[in-house]
Amino acid sequence: MAPSGTVADPPPSSATDSFNSGATAENDIRPFFVLHKASSGNLQAKSTGTVKSKRRIESPSPSKFAKKSEPESVEEEDNDYFSTLRLKVFDTVWSKIEKTIENVLRDSNSKVFSGIHDWIRESFESIRSSGALSLSEAVRSYPVLTQASSKQLFTALVLTRNLEMVDDLLTFEELHLRLKSQGCHVAKLSSMDFSAKNGVGGCLRGLLRQFVMPTIDVADVTILASWYRENKNHENPVVIIVDDTERCCGSVLSDLILILSEWAIKVPIFIIMGVSTAHDAPRKILSMNALQRLCASKFTLSSPAERMDAVLEAVFLKPCSGFTVSHKVALFMRSYFLCQDGTLTSFVRTLKIACLQHFSLEPLSIMLEHFCQDDSNQLSDEGTGLLTEATMKHAFDLPSVTRNKITRSTYEMLPQFLLDLQRMPNPWSIVVLCIYEAGKFDKLRLLDIFCETLDPEARYLKYFSPSATVNSQSHISGRNSVIRQLLRKLRDLSPSQLSSLLKSWEKLTAEFSEINDKVMELHPFMRSVEAAGQRQGLPSSPKKHASRSHSKLEKELKAMTDKVAAVIEFMLREYMKPVESVPFNEILCFKNVDKLQSALLGDPRGRIQSDLLESHSILHCMCCSQRGTTTLLPSMHDTSILYTLAQEHADVINLHDWYQSFKTILVPRSSKAKPKSKTASKSKKRKDRCEEPPEPPAEALVQARFCRAVMELQIAGLIRMPSKRRPDFVQRVAFGS
Amino acid sequence: MPPREDSSKVARRSTRFSSSSAAVENPEPNESHPPTIDDLTFGGESFPLDALLSDFPGRRSQILDLIRLMGPLDSPTLPVIVYGDASTGKTSLVLQVLRHLNRPFVYSSCRACYNPRVLFESILNQLLLHSKSSSNGYSSAKRCDKPSDFVNLLRQSLGNVMETLDSRSNGKPVGKMVYLVVDHLDLIKEWDKGAVILQFLFNLYSLLKMPQLGVILISGLPPDVYYSNMGYTDPIPLYFPEYSEDDLRQIFLKNQTNRKLYSAFLDVVLRPFSRVTRRVDELSTTFSSLFRKYCEPLDDLGVSPNEDLKRRLYSHLKPLLAPCLNEIFRVSSRSHDDERRQKKASYSSENREEVGVLDFHMSTSAKFLLIAAFLASRNPATLDASMFDSTGGMDNRKRKRKASEKSMEKKEIAEQEAVMKGPGSFPLERLLAIFQCIASVGDTSFGEEEEEEEGEATGYDREKTNLMSDILLQVSSLCDANLIIKSGSCPLEGTSRYRSMVSEDLALKVGKSLSFPLAKYLYRR
Structure with a gap:
């Protein structure tokens, strides 16, 4: 499972959905946020998860209600009240689902984990039984002169059976905690530690930082040996977890294995390697000498499909939260899992997006709160008591209700239906x-x-x-x-x-x-x-x-x-009887496949391109709306001007030409340059001042603005900077939108 | 301790070569926490020459040579370079000789000391009797980066050591010399500025001008590869040849409880395996697991086998030998401990079983990408157009028909060349183009061949419009998993090129799981 920060990241397309509806809140300029205030925007997004998701929920809801019901001030307040309430219900529902998933995943791993622990214990006992070393023997630098087999390192290959690593980061983290709680000394290295640049010193340093102390001057394996002999450390095995073996630099990993294997008697080390493809993957990346030092055992985690089944069973089939998805959404999620991503993480993220959208789109979804609770009989009064006239009307306009010919006259039966739904x-x-x-x-x-x-x-x-x-x-x-x-x-x-x-x-x-x-x-x-x-x-x-x-x-x-x-x-x-054929199923069931799809497969680059080309339709500034949309005006945003100009070029753009045309737009030929008042023209967005003709900026300023705009285009991934061979040209990377 | 046998000849020799071997008495090693000067020697009981010789079968001449080169107590020694293949007993023999002579020494392996600083500091730490501990923050005694500093510090600390050695009155004589043993010398070549360090080490003896330091270098490579005409005296080479089959037999028989049984076992395995490798470490891991298998039918391990029993045991072991011969990496599965699964492709019957099941999860688009990468690596780029046009790669049959003598020869040469070259590299654009082609073909024409796939194919069809959005992500995760590697950038275009690393087996498996007719698209020369 991914941390909630990444899960709830608002996909750009969902924010732009409301652009056309006329709402001009400050968060609607988000594409420009990317370009301008990326740092502060990120900060805000990281700091509070709820603020961010609230924004997302609230932005679509006013527009929807504007269409559906008469704009009454009372209702506006109601909407606000209900949307915060819905958000709260979402939190409880989702936290319940999340917890269920966590438990399922923990259960699925626990058997393998205890197997690994047993293996460590047994092997450690066998090492210890072969004879203890004296202190001076154990820390001196020359090898203990015994049989060659004593150089073997016990290694566990943990097969994750998924090409993608994301799901298993958490697994290895759990394994880490589990082994640590059972007394082993555990260090976790990732492929970042095994970079060719830092060499074996880098990963030794990483090891020592986790075992010994954070500030080590020179990382040296003798430190590990001396540490191991102190404070009864030697009563427990040393375990090193490498969670993504395939991504490591093979030579560095081999070096580490060779070093550790020379010290294997003095410091009994167990290596746990996460292998995401076939079990012979180590053969491909390690050198022969290192391979030969490994005494490998194999452990197999449950495959992603198996875990998926367990999660499905716990979330949708066993009583969990009441939230469910429609056939089309399930199909979409299935094909997304099979064809595109194939990780449980993305499946959970999809589920979360679906859940969030369900709560943001469906006013009646508040009632899920009662499904979430274990005792079932509370529903009838409280649940319906929350409903206002408008939501009531909405409830009886639901397609599943009209299809079943239930009308307002059967109002009294509503609690009964809801109970059915709950039991359904x-x-x-x-x-x-x-x-x-x-x-x-x-x-x-x-x-x-x-x-x-x-x-x-x-x-x-x-x-x-x-x-x-x-x-x-x-x-x-x-x-x-x-x-x-x-x-x-x-x-x-x-x-x-x-x-x-x-x-x-x-x-x-x-x-x-x-x-x-x-x-x-x-x-x-x-x-x-x-x-x-x-x-x-x-x-x-x-x-x-x-x-x-x-x-x-x-x-x-x-x-x-x-x-x-x-x-x-x-x-x-x-x-x-599938859930969709039951009246009032809309309360539980998320159906909007298109919304989910666009949220999941957002096309950020395409979105940026089209927004850059049509910035006026988002900004709704006076100047552009007056003079039509096709002409380029100096009041437009620099990046937008440059990108529009870039459309005229082929895949390479001559910088000089580009600059010249940029300048002609900023400094119209007719008006003579008045190189004064730099401060005034410094503000980038001058939409408020576009009525009076702005004085043309100085040459240096134009150049600076040009440079900055080009830089922004580069950051947005739309152009590539000039290469050494062709210093005058930038390359266009993205075409079309 | 190996059994001591009195061999009068050996004893005579030893007295001739070194005066110190026989008569020494050893005090108990000092176990107190701060290391003493005794830690520079091996300590422990005295280790007579005959025990040493019996410990290293087939190394008699090397042992005697080394002892001769080191000379009697307190005689200055020229640097010695001990070289030979891996696992021929270099390190342990040198250490045991030092133990036998009871000389103080300092040992540093360039494997564990992976850069000059660690190497220098480790040597100094040992000489200064410094041990790292939590009380001193696990720091070294002296900070030393440069060879010049090292020479000065080394001179100082050697002086200290000499004083303590002088003042030592009790115990057996250890002489006034310290030997510096540097192991895995060949690894220094890989360090940056390794050549400088190597020269420095070779030159250390003459730089230091202290006869009290004897230098012994241990290297996997012959000394010729290090020499440059820099004017230092060449160290005296001492070569360790590979063990002969008889030596190996003696080595493996050394510590066995039931020598007769083990010798019967060696009769079976030693000959075939010694053709493959003569490295003791490789053989000993293989043998120990094989011997366990060999003994499986036996109830009593103390039995001395007769001919009949030997034959029976051999027939039991025989099917396991062939896969083991090619195998250095064994993965035992934990759940059923007894059954070890050999994972070599050469074992054909097992191999056939494994084809067809892909034992890890990949998304469909990643599978198509993998196949596309495999095709792009295998097929020449000029063939792409004909492979992926409307006929769908049917026209490579025609090419095969005109095969004359000459063209056959050419083909063979080309084939060899292709083997030498390995998989070809390709730009990202080609990968994506092939991917697009096969993904669309996979949808349209192969769905109906198998019922089960149809459901998937339609689901896939539905998604195809959005497929491209994260295809680059898939490429990068394939790169991460080492299935595709990013090779060097193309010198002309400056863009990076890719190379597929999957074996044909795996590609076929993936193709089968998609029911994609991969073989039809492969260009066979």
Whole structure:
């Protein structure tokens, strides 16, 4: 998980959405913020997370309400009140989700971590049992003269199984803390420490800084040895964690390994290397001598897809916050995960953006607060009490409400609907989990099942509903349906798999009697299948007999799988009501895929370009609106003028020409130069003073402004500075917008 | 301690060469915290020559040479350079000889002392009997950066050491000489200004003008590579050749409990392995794991094997030998401790199993990028147009048809050249262009081949419009993972070029996971 600072960073596009709506708050000039006040803007963004997100929430909401309801002052106040309230609810909801995710991830790692710890303990004992060294032996510089195998370094390769490292930074941080709490001396090095520039000295220094003390004059491995002999330090192993081995400079890492291996007897060191690709990655980056010193064991973390499934289960399927996403959003998140980023971090970020947008777009989302709480009965009065007339109207205008022909007349029924909604996910999620349980034998991903079961217009719904016509359709429609596939694969399950499936179903459905009864009905069949299996397993039975009992077993098994399939179909038919088909689902469910997409895949460079070219449409300054949009005026922003001018050039721009044309705009030919009053023209944005003709700036000032504007374009990544070979030309980097 | 056998011949020699070997008595080493002058010697019990000789099978002449070069007590010694391949016993032999002679010495390895300052300070620390501790902030005794300072400080501290050695009355005679042992001399060549330091070290003896310091340099490279005509006296070379097979056998038999069993084991493994490597450290790690395997069928490790048992054990071990021969890096999986998985591609049956499953996660676009990079590295750039036009790379069949004798020969030469050159480099633009082509092809024509992929392909299609936004991010994370490397910039354009580092196996795996027909696009010469 990423820290919240990065997660909630406002993507530029979301801020610009409100540009067209006429709101001209000061934060709407954000593209220029990038150019001008980057430092202060960042500072503000870092200092308080809530301020920043509040800004984001509030900016779209006035425009939306301006459209939807009559501009009444009372409502404005209400809006303010509600938006802060919604923000508060968002905080509680999101913190709940976040905590759930954290717990899931911690659980998923804990097994591997304890494995690593056991390994360290065992190996450390084996080292210690081989004989203790005296103090003078342990700190002197020449090697202990024993067998060559004593130079081996115990190494754990931790396979993270993901190309991207982001997810695992936290994992290794946790491992660090865990081992430290268990008494090991732990240091964590990253690839930054293994740079070719600093050499092995740099990473030794990093090690010593973490082990010994922060100020070390010369980093020397003898310091480590003397430190290890002090203060009973030698009773615990020394562990070094390198979290991204692939990114390290191989020669430096090899050097470190060789040094440490020469001291391996004096200072028993364990290296934990995080490997993100294949386990033979060390072979590619380390030298042969270093490789040979490693005594490697392999530990495997759960793959990102597995973790993803666990997170999905905890957030959406187990009772968590009530917040959920629609089919389209889920599909988008899935394809973003599979095709684009593939990290859990980005998935969580997507989820957070979705959640934030849900709260900023949907007035009724306040009611999620009550879903978040564990005791369910509070909802009815308080929840509806919060609603004003306007939100009430909004509630009954929701598409899911109108679709179901619920009108204002059924106002009294609202609490009932809400209660239903609150209870609603239960049978659905139980069914999804049951299907997942069945799909586990076929290695189906919960992600796929989840996406498919969210689909309100799923084909299987039609197929299973009694009105639909039979099988002929299903062959065409259900080709790539996960559930189809699952039902097909069900026939291949062995009796033991079936019985374990039944057991897990029983556990899952324990709270939901309707399904549970159906599951319980299966047990006698299961018993008979098992009995048949046992009969067949008797070793003494003659061949003929065996084949007969075998066929009997098969028959039983077939009957059994048919029953199981029937139960699945029953569950799908009766309880598979995706959240989107329920009235008032808009309260829980985030649906706006486009908003999410533009927030996630913001196109900052393109945005900067288009904003530079059309700055007047954002600034709404007097001068430009009067004289039309096509001409370049001296009152425009310098960077904007320069960039507009740059459009006339090909991929290289002659600096001199560029400057000349820039000058002609600032200093119109007609008016003679009055080289005075430098101070007056110093202010960059002179939109307030553009009525009176500004006196043309001096040559030096024009040059300075030109330089600065070019620099800003470079910082924005739009041009590249002149190279040595062609000192007169800058290169355009970005084309089109 | 190795068993002491009385060999009269050895004893006679030793008395002839060095007067100090036999008669010395050793006091107990001083264990008090501040190091004393005794820490410069090995201390411990006396170490007779025959034990030394039996410790180093096959190194008899080297031991005797070294002892002769160092001469009797208090005789000035010219610098000696000990050289030979890695793991031929240079360091331990020199140290053990010093132990045997009971001479005070200072040892510094240029591996641990990675720059001149650390090297100089480590030498001075030892001479000044300074130990780093928390009380002195883990600092060195003297700060010393430059060779000239080092000479002065060295002279001073040597003087101190001499005084203490003089004033020492008790214990056995250690003489009035200190030996400076500098190990891993070859690494200095890699330091910046390494040549200067090397010359300085070679010249140290004549610069210092103190016969009390004997210099022993240990190097993996022969002395010829260091010499420049700078006018110092060449150190006396002492070469350590590779061990012979018999030497290796004796070395490995040295500390075994059941020598008969181990010798039967060595009969099996030593010959094939000594053809591959004769480095004792490599062999000993391999052998120790192999020996464990070898003993697995045995209940009693003390058994002395007969022919039948040997044969049985051999047949048990045989399938493991071949993969081990090519293998220096073994990864044991922790969960099932017994089963060690050998990871070498040469073991074909296992290899086949592994193809097809990609054991780490990559996003689809990263996979396409990886394939694009692989293609860009493998195929000549001139072929791109024909590969990725509308026919989709079908026309390279035609090229294959006209193969005459001459062209076959040419092809072979080109193939060898390509092997020598390795993967080619390509600019980023080419990578992106190929990526664009294969990503679109992957969507349209291969989706229907496999049912399962269809769902993914459509999802991918949906995203394709936005795909380019973070493709550069993917490139950089591929670079980070060493799957693509950024090679030097092109001299003409000044832009950086890339090179794909993935093996064909991995590329095929990735291609398979996307159901992308990679083989169709590969240009085979």
